[in-house]
Amino acid sequence: MCHWLMKSEPSEFSIDDLKRAPDGTAPWDGVRNYQARNHMREMKAGDRVLFYHSSTDPLAVVGTARVVREGYPDESAWNPKSPYYDKRSTLENPVWLRVDVRFEARFPVPVTLADLRTVPALKHMLLLRKGMRLSVQPVTPEEFEAVLARAAELAKGRHA
DNA sequence: GCCAACGTTGGC
DNA sequence: GCCAACGTTGGC
Secondary structure (H helix, E strand, O other): OOEEEEEEOOOOOOHHHHHHOHHHEEEEOOOOOHHHHHHHHHOOOOOEEEEEEOOOOOOEEEEEEEEEEEEEEOHHHHOOOOOOOOOOOOOOOOOOEEEEEEEEEEEEEEEEHHHHOOOHHHOOOHHHOOOOOOOEEEEOHHHHHHHHHHHHHHHHHHHO
16 A cells, blocks of 8 residues: 655635535546646555645645546546646547545644644755655555544644 | 745746 | 756745
8 A cells, every 4th residue: 555645725725625515425537747647647546645734824744645546538638628637638549537535623723834844854854955846755554553643643732 | 035946937 | 978058836
């Protein structure tokens, strides 16, 4: 099983939007970066996902999700009215793909970017690297667990 | 709103 | 195939 981090601007699609979606499941589409797409190609059903809110305040990992459907054509690329339209994508050669993800948990206290930077186990996390703006990133199992542990710690602290 | 970092495009 | 110009991302 692999672990991933996926970024979304909450004004576009937040973890609450995912939670509210039918069956807590929604397609993750609109990815128009080849490196991010290649990561999505490798996703398997059951893979775990850290849900990250970008371009907002606070910047934070806000919860977790699971991949429930592996890569299939991103139809938004075929829709001329979609902001994600790309004429290079055809039925024969879809170019872009999406996966379906299912809501798993929302952290009681989000783990902010600033907080992640203070966790020694996350020293080498891709997300924290300068200039890193990839919207779909691999995460090591250790890093994934460290984020969950930090989220639990923060949740505990809140009620202390 | 700014701007650094990165990705893409297109002329040559 | 290089690289300058341009567009986008996303933290600050």
